[in-house]
Amino acid sequence: MLVVMRSQATEEQVRAVCNKIEALGLRAHPIPGAQRTAIGITGNQGTVEAGSLEEMPGVGEVIRVSKPYKLVSRDIKPDNTVILFPGTHVAIGGKDIVIMAGPCSIESREQAMTIGEQVARAGAHFFRGGAYKPRTSPYTFQGLGEDGLKIMAEVRERFGLLVVTEAIDNESLELVEEYADVIQIGARNMQNFSLLKHAGRTRKPVLLKRGMSATLEEFLMAAEYIMSEGNYNVILCERGVRTFADHTRNTLDLSLIPAVQRLSHLPILVDPSHGTGKRNKVLPMGRAAIAVGADGLIVEVHHDPDHALSDGPQSILPDQFEELVSEVKQIAAVLKRGVVAPLDPVAETVLAVEPTSRPAAAH
């Protein structure tokens, strides 16, 4: 922390602040300036919230300096985390990008199979779909629950797609861990710390979406919660934040991608579907996400969006998805990246087996 004194602060006031800092078990480093004195603070500040320094006479402002994250930080692990999926060649966070696609909600076996086939053919690596849906209204479709998970497992088996789906509480988390390859934590639960801790005790990678008004620091601290429990396979995902702008449902904040990459070793994806909320903006923003350097996309695709039970307006059609994959491949090439090769449902054992040991990326 740094205490900035007012310009007319007396020497006594400076001394009183220093004394208080020392009394809190920390060390004070006064830096006299041309106009005012600043006081640097060192020592373990974890257990002390010295904000009440702000109320002392002569104090202008208290600025927090040290960042609270540890495991998520490049300071601890300079190399990128690459998340591997045993039995497959798929890696997230490596040189090549990955694509996750599927409907907002699993509505029926038929719907899932239809869309699963289409996105697999177009080059997706993961099938996304909700079995547990956090909906704004209690009166709208809330997901098929475990039946939805079973359908997704069938899509995996049939089309060779890995499965990513959301857990909304500690109960659904257990089932999602059992059926899925990646456990998603949604934006609304980004600071559901109980759920984060439980996810940290699972043995599957976790896709963590940025909360609607989360700062970069809060986002990284949410990942830290998961990692602090021993699960180091966290995939971050930007999905738009809440601003005054009303031409999109959320404002997709693509500058977060280089900002995360500077501070953290974790991979980061972009969700242009929730990020815009409008079908006609998914392709442009999907292209932009790859151009900015994201490690992949997660996209909502529906073959019949007019009758989708959720998020129809932001789901793209299968042929739009094909076009997106093609454009994304070309843009990745500009950044000297490729797209991970599609899974081969025959040759590769895409089974949701519990990994026997922590993936190599963790240490």
Add this chain to the structure above:
Amino acid sequence: MLVVMRSQATEEQVRAVCNKIEALGLRAHPIPGAQRTAIGITGNQGTVEAGSLEEMPGVGEVIRVSKPYKLVSRDIKPDNTVILFPGTHVAIGGKDIVIMAGPCSIESREQAMTIGEQVARAGAHFFRGGAYKPRTSPYTFQGLGEDGLKIMAEVRERFGLLVVTEAIDNESLELVEEYADVIQIGARNMQNFSLLKHAGRTRKPVLLKRGMSATLEEFLMAAEYIMSEGNYNVILCERGVRTFADHTRNTLDLSLIPAVQRLSHLPILVDPSHGTGKRNKVLPMGRAAIAVGADGLIVEVHHDPDHALSDGPQSILPDQFEELVSEVKQIAAVLKRGVVAPLDPVAETVLAVEPTSRPAAAH
């Protein structure tokens, strides 16, 4: 919903949109205007997300009109909900205002007793304090858990204060329901729909805090989740939202109070501690909250904020709290309101007994 056509839309395009609306099982009402045609839609739109109308040729914009809330709405229940606490004279949402006060976290029996005595003497009706703390960092104090709840129950017994404390997941909810008089759902869990539903199945009033970037509609829909499960005793609470402004931790949005009161019959409190994050702004904003018409305050008070394990900088001191209660009383009088009389720990049976029947306010 209302579909606004572009000014150069052809008659055929208008007809196509009307046909699609009817095909979705709804009724179309074209309204030809001077410059463009608008098409009103009636019928049950609950299960259809007709947003893909937006993609049809000639369509300019689709505007959602009907509001999704039911039980929270004044349309359903024109009179204010007044929440009673059996065995006491305390009511929330009535003519008089209530005051909840206490530390951010329960840190020890001694701390809780010291603060409990002080806030009781100054006129508080509820003792607030966290036993389960949602903290941004996994490395900071996370609360005493059930031990904290037991301490709060002791504060209740000794000083005649009702108890309000936060549940952070379905597990802690059960314990909080057992020990507390009001179950708090924090801002970070405002859209933890699983928790909301479980809270809706409890038999204690729920204090629901507004999420950091929740619109009025989302806030009311979160209350609707609780009510839709049968618990009609919901107390709303404004606690600041996230904006670009950096002179406070959050921006306390006091205009929400009259906005809620126009749409909903539920009582609404204000939390000026989290709403500002700075001790020197708690009194001014606490006064303003009562002036704007809130039904009460929830305030963090600590006798030794420098050594508080959480939120020290925003906790006011006991004598500041006394001053606040005195000012608030005078301002309430300007609005022809009083402050609920303090509880008498001897005469009133402040026991956290499960109410035998739904309070009268529900219907």
Add this chain to the structure above:
Amino acid sequence: MLVVMRSQATEEQVRAVCNKIEALGLRAHPIPGAQRTAIGITGNQGTVEAGSLEEMPGVGEVIRVSKPYKLVSRDIKPDNTVILFPGTHVAIGGKDIVIMAGPCSIESREQAMTIGEQVARAGAHFFRGGAYKPRTSPYTFQGLGEDGLKIMAEVRERFGLLVVTEAIDNESLELVEEYADVIQIGARNMQNFSLLKHAGRTRKPVLLKRGMSATLEEFLMAAEYIMSEGNYNVILCERGVRTFADHTRNTLDLSLIPAVQRLSHLPILVDPSHGTGKRNKVLPMGRAAIAVGADGLIVEVHHDPDHALSDGPQSILPDQFEELVSEVKQIAAVLKRGVVAPLDPVAETVLAVEPTSRPAAAH
């Protein structure tokens, strides 16, 4: 400024940063901490933007510490600025609060006289009204220009009200200075630095509205622009900021008032009309503004808002204004403040004469 090094930064990297700081003509103060080194910078940083330090190897972050404001700051002038109006007893920023009221736009002589009479009778001290209107659309009413100013001068003479009105460019500024008692700079022009400088060369007090997304620092720096040209009579005004919240036109940020009062000696008013954009929220937020400690209000009043040429929906009716003045008086009393006594149009010479010397508040 403070440079925070990464935890794994080498000694050489720290030395390189220090050398660069010295090369920029500043002084470096390294503060070694448990985990990382921070480097304080002192010296005149006004002409250097050392942000490129951020790009040096080993640097984690650069934090700006010293605040750029001078004349607006309590560091320079600890006592409140009180703005006097020669020939009258009116003071802004003193113990008592002031009230400015009138229509959004001056529409006609009749309209202005009608409203002027009503607000004078109810206790207003200033007549507000726009002669030059910044409107979002070029096709809506843009104000009567100099004719509007003449009408306002007539209102002053007849009802003993001081006049406040907006200047929108350097041309209108000259006329507004001639006719009005207070020159208003609107939110949209808060960073129209050319206009601010010109306003700083006038000899009338300036009412400066906060820009729609201005931070506290930017707001104070806008005032600094005016003061740096020699006009020390600046009145700040909070009028709502832009956020995601959609239940009001803007989000009135009342916590700005204590924040300004902590940093600056300038008086600050609140505009609950633009701050909410809805008639039914003007009274509650007007009361709250006084409860929080503002030095007064500026309110839109119209006797026939349905036919107002601008801002009808947020204008209150004359009898609502009367009620507001009465409530405000009672709330001010809680804070041991009064409302400035109404002007006497006969006894007091309310003439827009150019003051012969700088008001005493400046020094």
Add this chain to the structure above:
Amino acid sequence: MLVVMRSQATEEQVRAVCNKIEALGLRAHPIPGAQRTAIGITGNQGTVEAGSLEEMPGVGEVIRVSKPYKLVSRDIKPDNTVILFPGTHVAIGGKDIVIMAGPCSIESREQAMTIGEQVARAGAHFFRGGAYKPRTSPYTFQGLGEDGLKIMAEVRERFGLLVVTEAIDNESLELVEEYADVIQIGARNMQNFSLLKHAGRTRKPVLLKRGMSATLEEFLMAAEYIMSEGNYNVILCERGVRTFADHTRNTLDLSLIPAVQRLSHLPILVDPSHGTGKRNKVLPMGRAAIAVGADGLIVEVHHDPDHALSDGPQSILPDQFEELVSEVKQIAAVLKRGVVAPLDPVAETVLAVEPTSRPAAAH
């Protein structure tokens, strides 16, 4: 407009609202729904602000439907506006993209020549640089004024670059019109309507930057102000908006580009320098801007950013600029677009002559 009645509104209340609408000279179209009645309004609503309908008994909400823009709209002009620069082959808004580059401020003849040569060689078409600088603090460098304009004219002559520079008031506008090829209106002046109108009377294209908290509608209306005065050559520019996010100086809102393109025929550029405020994010966001479909970039380049008098931290170095141009060219190709060929300073007469007639794009 559309009036949505409350569900319990009586027939009389509906009738009263209809009567009021008719009394305002408009036509009412009641649409009875399952739960509530909505009332569509047609007729010229330009001069009436019917917001006070919101206060009538039984009214739930009033929704504005018709958009106020005319000349900026694709409804009026379905084809893209392409802005030509007489005497050159450069076009903005056509198939190929353009690049504007240069220092934040013109600091000296040497600095401008050095940077001008470098950006010309790397492929820029326009030289950007500020002669009149809107700075947050009155104590920082405010620009060289007309001397800066003269230097820019010399850069044009020597390196065959068109010139774009900002006007900050009506005085500087005249000089900028004389010297520059494109007149820039900055973000802080986006709603300086006086300046917009004056810019609308010039005969040079205007580059209009989005205000820091401007909605899409407000941005288009600002362009409408310019066009309504007869200047149809408006180039829009996204440059980041103000949000809670603190990892960049502003949040660059790239989804605005497809949103603008859907509603308006005007070209739109992106400024990744102000849009992020950090050098290390300019290249990623510059690439993303082209991927999303922008018509070009405007970028700050400085050969010695440590000693830049303004915006050093966000200026990229000349070799980074070269890399950006190269990447942008490849990404444009994915969208089947090219980059406009560089100007030939010998063969093309790049003179800031006043065009003799309105460019063809206007009609």
